[in-house]
Amino acid sequence: MRFLFLWLCLTVTASAAAESLAGRVVSVLDGDTITLLSVGNVQTRVRLAQIDAPEKRQDYGQASKRALSDWVSGKKVTVEVADTDRYGRSVGKVLIGGTDVNLEQVRAGMAWVYRKYAYDPGYFSAEDEARAVRRGLWSQPNPVPPWEFRHKSRGPSFWDDFNPTRKPTQTPRPLSGVAASACGSKRTCQEMTTCDEARYYLTRCGVKSLDRDGDGVPCEGLCGG
Structure with missing residues (x-):
C-alpha cells in the first residue's frame, strides 16, 4: 500500500507540473499572444486566457501589443495552463511574480474580457473600471470587440445568409x-x-x-x- 500511495503522489505531482509552464518571453505577437522559451530551448506559443485584445488591423491593436510587450518582453514568466486551443497554443494565465498580466491588459484598457470563455469576476470588474474612466481603447466612442471584427472580416456564413433570423x-x-x-x-x-x-x-x-x-x-x- 505504501508503494501505491507513493506512486499516486508522484502521478499527481507530475500532473500538476504539466499544468504550468515557466520560461522567458522571446516574442510578443499581439496583445494576447506570446512565445515562451523554456528549458531545453523549447518554444511554446501562449494565448492569454479570458481576454481578447484588438486585432492588429484594429484601433489600439498596436498599442495593445506594445503594452503587453512592456509587461513581458524578455522577462521570465509562469503560465498557469488551462487549455490548448485549436491552433495548438497553450491557453493560460501569464504571471510575473504575483501579477496577473492578463488582468492588467484588461485593467489598462488594452483588451476586452473574452466573454465566451471568461469566468473570473475580477476581469469583468477591471473592464468596468477601464470603461468608466475611458482608459485605453475605451477612449473611443464605439470600440468594436475583436470577435465582432473577426466575424465581419470573414463575412457572413452560408447559414446566416440562408436564415439570418434563426432561433x-x-x-x-x-x-x-x-x-x-x-x-x-x-x-x-x-x-x-x-x-x-x-x-x-x-x-x-x-x-x-x-x-x-x-x-x-x-x-x-x-x-x-
Whole structure:
C-alpha cells in the first residue's frame, strides 16, 4: 500500500507540473499572444486566457501589443495552463511574480474580457473600471470587440445568409457559482454596449428580460432584430 500511495503522489505531482509552464518571453505577437522559451530551448506559443485584445488591423491593436510587450518582453514568466486551443497554443494565465498580466491588459484598457470563455469576476470588474474612466481603447466612442471584427472580416456564413433570423435550438440556462458571478449585474438593454455583450447576457447568464418577445434576439436596437 505504501508503494501505491507513493506512486499516486508522484502521478499527481507530475500532473500538476504539466499544468504550468515557466520560461522567458522571446516574442510578443499581439496583445494576447506570446512565445515562451523554456528549458531545453523549447518554444511554446501562449494565448492569454479570458481576454481578447484588438486585432492588429484594429484601433489600439498596436498599442495593445506594445503594452503587453512592456509587461513581458524578455522577462521570465509562469503560465498557469488551462487549455490548448485549436491552433495548438497553450491557453493560460501569464504571471510575473504575483501579477496577473492578463488582468492588467484588461485593467489598462488594452483588451476586452473574452466573454465566451471568461469566468473570473475580477476581469469583468477591471473592464468596468477601464470603461468608466475611458482608459485605453475605451477612449473611443464605439470600440468594436475583436470577435465582432473577426466575424465581419470573414463575412457572413452560408447559414446566416440562408436564415439570418434563426432561433436558438436550446433554451438559455442560467449559470451558477463563479460563472454566474462573472456575468455582472447588468439586466437591461440600456446597459449593454454591443450586440455581442447582449447575446452573452442572454445565452450565458439567462437574463431573459433582454429578449422580451422571445424570438432569441436580445436588445433589438443593438442586434437589429
